Amino acid sequence: MRKVLKVATAMxxxxxVAGTAAAQNFNDxxxxxxxxxxxxxxxxxxxxxxxAQYLVDAMADTAQYKKDGPYTVCFSNAGVxxxxxxxxxTNMTEEVKLHPEIGNFVHVDAEGSDDKQIADIQDLLAxxxxxxxxxxxxxxxxxxxxxxxxxxxxxxxxFDRGVETDCPxxxxxxxxGYGFGIQGAQFVADNVEAGGNVLMLxxxxxxxxxxxxxxxxxxxxxxxxxxxxxxxxxxxDNAKTKSIVEDYLQRGSIDAVWMDAGxxxxxxxxxxxxxxxxxxxxxxxDQQDFLQKWRALDLTAIAPTYPTYQWRTPIIAAVSILKGExxxxxxxxxxxxxxxxxxxxxxxxxKMPPLHxxxxxxxxxxxxxxxxxxxx
Amino acid sequence: MxxxxxxxxxxxxxxxxxxxINPVYFILAALIVAIILNNPAFVxxxxxxxxxxxxxxxxxxAAGQLYVIVSGGFDxxxxxxxxxxVVGSSMLSNNDPSSTWWVIxxxxxxxxxxxLINGLVVCxxxxxxxxxxxxxxxxxxxxxxxxxxxxxxxYLPDTFRFFGRVNIMDVPVIRxxxxxxxxxIVVGFLLYWLMHRTNLGRLLHAVGDNPRAALLAGVPVNxxxxxAFVVSSLSAVITGILLGGFAGVSTDVGTGYELQAITAAxxxxxxxxxxxxxxxxxxxxxxxxxxxxxxxxxxxLPQPVRQVVQGLILIAAxxxxxxxxxxxxx
Numbered sequence: 001m002r003k004v005l006k007v008a009t010a011m012x013x014x015x016x017v018a019g020t021a022a023a024q025n026f027n028d029x030x031x032x033x034x035x036x037x038x039x040x041x042x043x044x045x046x047x048x049x050x051x052a053q054y055l056v057d058a059m060a061d062t063a064q065y066k067k068d069g070p071y072t073v074c075f076s077n078a079g080v081x082x083x084x085x086x087x088x089x090t091n092m093t094e095e096v097k098l099h100p101e102i103g104n105f106v107h108v109d110a111e112g113s114d115d116k117q118i119a120d121i122q123d124l125l126a127x128x129x130x131x132x133x134x135x136x137x138x139x140x141x142x143x144x145x146x147x148x149x150x151x152x153x154x155x156x157x158x159f160d161r162g163v164e165t166d167c168p169x170x171x172x173x174x175x176x177g178y179g180f181g182i183q184g185a186q187f188v189a190d191n192v193e194a195g196g197n198v199l200m201l202x203x204x205x206x207x208x209x210x211x212x213x214x215x216x217x218x219x220x221x222x223x224x225x226x227x228x229x230x231x232x233x234x235x236x237d238n239a240k241t242k243s244i245v246e247d248y249l250q251r252g253s254i255d256a257v258w259m260d261a262g263x264x265x266x267x268x269x270x271x272x273x274x275x276x277x278x279x280x281x282x283x284x285x286d287q288q289d290f291l292q293k294w295r296a297l298d299l300t301a302i303a304p305t306y307p308t309y310q311w312r313t314p315i316i317a318a319v320s321i322l323k324g325e326x327x328x329x330x331x332x333x334x335x336x337x338x339x340x341x342x343x344x345x346x347x348x349x350x351k352m353p354p355l356h357x358x359x360x361x362x363x364x365x366x367x368x369x370x371x372x373x374x375x376x
Numbered sequence: 377m378x379x380x381x382x383x384x385x386x387x388x389x390x391x392x393x394x395x396x397i398n399p400v401y402f403i404l405a406a407l408i409v410a411i412i413l414n415n416p417a418f419v420x421x422x423x424x425x426x427x428x429x430x431x432x433x434x435x436x437x438a439a440g441q442l443y444v445i446v447s448g449g450f451d452x453x454x455x456x457x458x459x460x461x462v463v464g465s466s467m468l469s470n471n472d473p474s475s476t477w478w479v480i481x482x483x484x485x486x487x488x489x490x491x492l493i494n495g496l497v498v499c500x501x502x503x504x505x506x507x508x509x510x511x512x513x514x515x516x517x518x519x520x521x522x523x524x525x526x527x528x529x530x531y532l533p534d535t536f537r538f539f540g541r542v543n544i545m546d547v548p549v550i551r552x553x554x555x556x557x558x559x560x561i562v563v564g565f566l567l568y569w570l571m572h573r574t575n576l577g578r579l580l581h582a583v584g585d586n587p588r589a590a591l592l593a594g595v596p597v598n599x600x601x602x603x604a605f606v607v608s609s610l611s612a613v614i615t616g617i618l619l620g621g622f623a624g625v626s627t628d629v630g631t632g633y634e635l636q637a638i639t640a641a642x643x644x645x646x647x648x649x650x651x652x653x654x655x656x657x658x659x660x661x662x663x664x665x666x667x668x669x670x671x672x673x674x675x676x677l678p679q680p681v682r683q684v685v686q687g688l689i690l691i692a693a694x695x696x697x698x699x700x701x702x703x704x705x706x
Contacts, residue, residue, distance in 0.1 A: 082527075083526065083527035086527045237623075238622075238623030238626045238629070243669075267624060270623075270624070353529045353530065354530070354531055
C-alpha cells in the first residue's frame with residue numbers, strides 16, 4: 001500500500017511538474033555541454049575553500065545594499081526533511097556563528113510545502129526585520145512570484161534549486177545535475193569495456209535535479225556502447241534497493257552500478273556480497289557509509305557529490321552584500337568535485353553518522369564533529 | 377450472525393468430500409508459477425529462498441496484525457514502531473557487537489509497552505483503535521525523529537543484523553537457508569498455535585465477532601483485546617529486527633508497513649472489524665503481496681504501469697476473497 005501512496009505522490013509530482021513547467025527539458029544538450037565544461041574549469045577564489053570559490057567570473061555590484069551592522073539575516077528553507085539537508089543546514093548554522101556581524105539569524109522551515117514557503121516569505125517581509133533574505137526554494141516555478149515580490153523590498157540570495165527570475169543578487173549552486181551524472185557515468189565508461197552490463201538505480205521520477213543526473217548518465221553510458229540492463233526506482237528505500245539488485249543478479253551478470261544518489265548504495269553493495277558475487281564498478285555519493293564500504297572492500301568506485309558546503313556560501317554572500325562588497329553573480333557557480341580513489345582517505349571519518357555527506361567543507365569548523373552528529 | 381447461520385446451512389447442502397481451501401493459496405500458487413515462467417532461476421534455492429527472506433518481515437507483521445483484526449480493531453502504529461526499533465537499535469548498540477542481546481530485550485520491552493498502551497487506551501479510554509493507534513503512530517514517528525535528528529546516527533552491528541541478513545550456506549537439499557526464514561517459521565508457528573490451538577484464539581474470535589455477547593458469556597474482553605495489541609506490537613519489533621538486519625538503518629524503514637500488513641491479512645481472508653481470520657492465510661497473504669511486487673519487477677514493465685497493475689491485482693484479490701466468503705461463509 002506504500003506503493004499506492006507512492007503512486008499518488010508520483011502522480012501529483014508529475015502533475016505539478018507538467019502543470020507548471022511543461023517546457024522543462026531534462027535532457028538539454030547545451031546545458032549538458034556547459035556543465036561538462038565547468039567540471040574541468042579551475043575555480044577562482046581562496047585555495048582549499050571550495051564554498052568560497054566560483055567558476056564563472058562575473059561579479060554583482062552590491063554597493064547599493066551597504067548598511068551598518070549588526071545584521072538580521074532571514075532564511076526561508078524548503079525543508080530539513082532529508083539527511084542531505086540536515087547536514088547542509090548544520091553547515092549553515094555553524095557558518096552563522098563565524099560571523100559576529102550577524103546579530104540575528106531567522107530560520108523558517110517550509111517542511112517541504114510550496115504553500116507554506118510562500119506564506120513564510122510573506123511573513124518575513126511583513127515582519128520588516130530582515131536586512132537580507134536567503135531562499136532555498138521548494139520548487140522552482142511555484143516560488144518565483146514570492147521571490148520576485150521579496151526582491152522589491154530587500155536583497156535576496158537564492159541557492160540550491162533556482163527560480164525563474166534573475167532579480168536575486170545571486171543564485172548560488174554547484175555545477176549541477178548533468179555534471180553529477182557525467183562524473184559517475186564517465187567513470188563507468190572508463191572502467192568497463194563496451195558491451196558491459198550497467199544497472200541504473202534512481203530514487204524517484206520527476207525531480208529536476210535527479211532527472212538531469214539520469215539523462216546525462218544515460219547519454220554517456222550509451223555513447224560508450226554499454227548495455228543498460230535496467231533503470232529502476234528505489235524510492236530511496238534500502239530494502240527495496242537490495243531486493244531490486246538481488247532480482248537483477250538472478251537474471252544475469254552486472255558489470256557496473258550507476259546511482260543517481262548514494263543513500264542506498266551500501267544496501268546495493270550488500271546484495272552482491274550476500275549473494276556471493278564480486279562487487280562491480282560502483283557509482284555512489286559522498287555518504288560516510290558508502291565511502292567506508294568502498295575502502296573496506298577496496299572497490300573500483302567513484303562518489304560524485306552535490307556538495308553540502310554550498311549551504312555555507314549564502315551566509316558568506318549575505319555578509320558581503322550587506323557590507324557592499326561585490327559577490328559572484330547573477331550566478332555563483334561553485335565547484336562540484338567528485339571523491340575518487342586518490343582522495344578517498346581524506347573524506348573518511350568513521351566517527352561520523354552513516355549518512356553524513358562528507359563533502360561538507362565543515363571539518364575545520366569549531367563544532368566539528370559534534371554538531372553534525374559525530375562522536376568526539 | 378445471520379450470515380453465519382445461513383452459511384452453515386448452505387454448507388450442509390454442499391456435497392461432502394471437497395475441502396474448502398482459502399483462495400489466497402491459489403492466488404499465491406498462480407503468482408509463483410507466473411514468476412517461474414518469467415524467471416526460471418526462481419526454482420533454484422537462491423531464487424525462492426531470497427523471496428522468502430524478503431517476505432518474512434511482512435509475513436510476521438501480518439500474522440501479528442491479524443490478532444488485532446480478529447479482535448475487531450486495527451493497529452496502525454506498527455510501521456512507526458518498526459522505524460523506532462531500527463533507529464533506536466542503531467543508537468543504543470553504538471556499533472558494539474556484544475550489545476545485541478540487551479538491545480533486542482529493550483526493544484521487546486518497548487514493544488510490550490506500546491502494545492499495552494494501545495490496548496489500555498482502546499479498552500479504558502474507549503478511543504476507537506483506528507484513532508488510538510494513529511495517535512501512537514504519529515507519537516512514535518516523533519520519538520524516532522527526535523532520537524535520530526532526521527538522519528541515521530549509527531550502524532547496526534553484524535550480530536544484530538544476523539537475523540535479517542545472514543544465509544546459512546551448504547545446507548543439504550536446499551543449499552542455503554536464510555536465518556530470517558527460520559525466524560518466520562518459529563514465530564509463524566507460535567502465532568498459529570496461539571490463535572488456533574489455545575483458548576486465547578477462541579476468545580479473540582468471540583470478542584471480535586460480538587463483544588457484547590462475549591462479555592455476557594464471561595470473556596475478559598479487555599484483557600483479550602490488550603493481549604492482541606501486545607502480540608501485534610511484539611511482532612512489529614521482530615519485523616523491525618529483521619528489516620534492520622536485511623538492509624541496514626534508514627529513518628523511513630517502516631513507512632507504509634501498517635497498511636501492507638492489513639492488506640496481507642485481508643488477502644488471507646481476515647474480516648475487517650473482527651471475528652474471522654487465519655494465521656497461515658495471513659502469512660500466505662503476505663507472500664502473495666511480496667510475489668506481486670517481485671513478479672512486476674521481473675516483468676520489467678515501466679514503473680507507472682507496474683503500479684497500476686499492482687493496485688488492480690490487490691483489489692481483485694481482495695474482492696475474490698470477499699466473494700468466496702459471501703458464497704461459502706468461510
